Amino acid sequence: MAGKFHRKKKTVAASRKKRKRSTPRSKPSGSLQTSVLGLLGERQQALGLQEIARELFISRGQLSALHKALTSLLESGKIEKQGKKYSSGAAPQSLRATVELTSKGYGFAVLEGEQAQKGKDVFIAPHNLGSASHGDTVQLVLIPSSRGRREGRVLAVEERAVTSVCGIYNGSTFGDFVTPDDDRLPYTVTIAPKDSANAQDGVIVVAEITDYGVERQGPSGRITEILGDARSARVQIRMAITQFSLRDHFSAAVIAEAAALTPVVECEEGRKDLRHLDHVTIDGETARDFDDAICVEITNEGYTLYVSIADVSHYVRPNSAIDQEAYLRGTSVYLPDRVLPMLPERLSNDLCSLVPHQPRPAFTAILRYDHTGKRLGEHYCKSLIQSKQRFTYTIINELLYLKTPQVREEFQALLPMLERADQLTVLLKKRRLERGSLEFNIPEPVVSLQDDQVSSIKLAERNRAHLLIEDCMLAANEAVAESLAKAQKPVLYRIHERPDPGKLETFTDAAKALGITLPRSEVNPAWFSEVISQVADTQSDYIVNNLLLRTMQQARYAPENVGHFGLAAPYYLHFTSPIRRYPDLVAHRVLQAWLLKEEARPTPQRGQDLAEAGIHLSQCERKAIEVERNVHARCSALFLMDRVGEIFPAIISGVSSFGLFLTLDETFISGMIPVATMTDDYYLHDSRRYRLIAQSTNRMYQLGDRIEARLDHVDLATKRISFSLASIPPAGEQKNNESTMA
Incomplete structure (x- = not known):
């Protein structure tokens, strides 16, 4: 049955009814x-x-x-x-848009140009999608609607976003097909026997779409790669890479261009020789690219901080093959078993990496501070540096804070410089916190693999060494942003706008439910800092930090400087990581053009609109974050698949009418307790106080409560993890708790 349109089980009936035109419509409303x-x-x-x-x-x-x-x-x-x-009547004007599908089969059209400003995105019912799929660029028309919202119908697909899918291969009497792993793709891909590559039933494959079909018949394709068992961590990571259409290899032209680059080993004209300074790099144990180095000197005024950043702009010239590819990627993506770098390895791990004892071209911000940490002045230069040592956060922690004797003896020559750096960053952090800069305390889980298995998921270690280098980078980013803003040079700022008022109101209700007394002052960064300080090292710490973070708008790149709310900084941009972030490369090019009094070419195309570039690069960043979360969800499911029946300590991180959301203590894996499993009583949802209350016993489960949860089910396909309550506290105890909370 080649060509038959198979659909995923959960949407088969609904989708066929919606798309099949030989049956009458249901009676319309409106x-x-x-x-x-x-x-x-x-x-x-x-x-x-x-x-x-x-x-x-x-x-x-x-x-x-x-x-x-x-x-x-x-x-x-x-x-x-x-x-x-x-x-x-007369054909309405067609509009260009990008389709975003949901797992329920309907979608929204994100319009381009002036139409994008005229209201919310356009709803597209399943029967109006035609052959369009998630991410496709389409031409559509607006159609009449009785639902009080804009609705559209796809006329034609201009550009396909999905050219291949990753999913499970199924052979059946109805024909062979691949069910996409991405549940936003509401179809299966039919595979002819000659195009199956002898894949076995149930394995994960990559299928290239060769024919997108029509409304009544889904796409067909051919198997291009057999990945293997769905329970393999590396297979799951590859599935995520395919789902998000990440660029996981460089073209021959990019590789050849990188191979032909000539290293800078001498201090050429236009560079300042800073090889005599005690520059050092400080990174994690597994870091392979070192794009920032620091050095601190004592002066009569106070301190001089040198923040030297790899001079990527020297090698990556505007509109070169490397530059075009870097712009398309926008950012490096970090996954448990690999890095998808923005730049080819010849640059990221060699020419632009500030490895110790090797001369490297850099862009240096030289910042002068007084004895209180107030910045007195700044200037910038192209430089040639030579890192004296590659430090890890662990070693710096032992050197400066644990004061391990043998480690201090080993690095005695660099110890004075590092102690000066510590003194300065203490002052910088103090001033930053005084102005209201936020320091969220949200643990970051790290996935470790052993062969094809998830061996552990644990929290990333953070110590004062992390904060030392972060404060140096923040100082450089702020200084460059302020300099370029005052010089009125077009650049991409890293902006973070004020929190959404509606989300802030939601947080206020949740905070009251948790018994937190909120500051009565104006809602500004200092207000948030006070809330964070109030819950530090308490049971509510994790929940409150998460809820506060949800009130925040997403930081983004834009040519308009509106400041950074979270850092309480009037000027901010990204300057310190040009190996892994394209906006930093933009800042380098603009800064250099300003110093040389030349016209800047910050992006691949001459005269390219920086606002457009900011939107693209913000989207690249968000995609990277989304895929990292997706991979974490996949690995979490793999990690727990063989542990069904085990009991885990957890915290209630959300409450809804259909269940309790929870986060496990040790791994910070998220899951849910469906209310259907809470069969000891009938539970009512108190939405204002974020709790479920048992109707008969008054037993209560509230946001922030500690519980023990039994793992019931792990669905690898949907990445959903279900629990049930492992123990039920006495009703009387809950009543007392309720009266206290009231």
């Missing part, structure tokens, strides 16, 4: 005129009165009303009549 317009707008051919009546379930007694509706539509010019048949 006005009769709207229903007629919707029907005629979908049809290519004209329809007679009886055909319209049959499609809309119009009885004989309603024909008069239908005739009046048609007459009114004809008079208004919304429909046309030829002979005895009616058709849609």
Whole structure:
């Protein structure tokens, strides 16, 4: 049955009913005129009165009303009549948009240009999608709607976002097909026997789509790669890479261009020789690219901080093959078993990496501070540096804070410089916190693999060494941003706008439910800092930090400087990581052009709109974050698959009418306790106080409560993890707790 359109099990019936046109429509809601317009707008051919009546379930007694509706539509010019048949009026203007599908089969069109500013995204019902899929660029028209929102119908697909899918291969009597791993793709890909690559039933494969089909028949394709068992961690990571269409290899042109680059080993004209300074790099144990180095000197005024950043702009010239590829990627993506770098390895791990004892070209911010940490002045230069040592956070922690004797003895020559750096960053942090800069305390889980298995998921270690280097980088980013803003040079700022008022109100309700007394002052960064300080090292710490983070808008890149709310910084951009972030490369190019009094070419194309670049690079960053979360969810499911029945300590991180959301203590894996499993009583949802209350016993489960949860089910396909309550506390104890909270 080659060509048969298979659908995923959960949407088979619904999707077929919606798309099959030989069966009558369900009785429409809303006005009769709207229903007629919707029907005629979908049809290519004209329809007679009886055909319209049959499609809309119009009885004989309603024909008069239908005739009046048609007459009114004809008079208004919304429909046309030829002979005895009616058709849609003049074709409406088509609009260009990107389709975003949901797992439920319907989608939204994100319009481009002026139309994007005229309201919310356009809803697209499943039967109006045609052959369009998630991420496709399409031409669509707006159609009449009785639902009070803009609705559209896809006319044509301009560009396909998905050219291959990753999923499970199924052979059946109905034919062979691949069910996509991405549940936003509401189809299966039919595979002819000759195109199956001898794949075995149930394995994970990559299939190239060779024919996208039509509305009534889904796409077909051929297997291009067999990945293996779905329970393999590396297979799951590869599935995520394919799902998000990440660029996981460099073209031959990019590799050749990188190979031809000549290293800078001498201090050429236009560079300042800083090889005599005690520059050091400080990174994690597994880091392979070192793009920032620091050195601190004592002066009569106070301190001089040198922040030297790899001079990527020297090697990556505007509109070169490397530059175009770096712009498309926007950022490096870090996954448990690999890095998808923005730049090829020749640059990221060699020419641009500030490895110890090797001369490297850099861009240095030289920042002067007084004895209180106030910045007195700044200047910038192209430089040649030579790192004296590659330090890890662990070693710096032992050197400066644990004061391990043998470690201090080993690095005695660099110890004075590091102690000066510590003194300065203590002052910088103090000033930053005083102005209201936020320091969220949210643990970051790290996935470790052994062969093809997830060996552990544990929290990333953070110590004062992390904060030391972070404060140096923040200082450089702020200084460069302020310098370019005051010089009125177009650049991409890292902006973070004020929190969403609606989300802030939601947080206020949740905080009250947790018994937190909120500051009465103006809601500004200092207000948030006070809340964070109030819950530090308490049971509510994790929950409150997460809830506060949800109130925040996403930071983004834009040419308009509106400041950074989270850092309480009037000027901020990214300057310190050009190996892994394209906006930092933009800042380098603009800064250099300003110093040389030249015209800047910050992006691949001459004259490219920086606002457009900011949108693209913000989207690249968000995709990277999304895929990292997706991989973590996959690995979490793998890690727990063989532990069904075990009991885990957890905290209630969310409450809804259909269950409790929870986060496990040790691994910070998220899951849910469906209310259907809470069979000891009937539970009522108190949405204002974020809790479920048992109707008979008054037993209560509230946001922030500690519980023990039994693992019941792990669904690897959907990455959903379900629990049940391992123990039920005495009702009396809960009543006392409730009266206290009230």
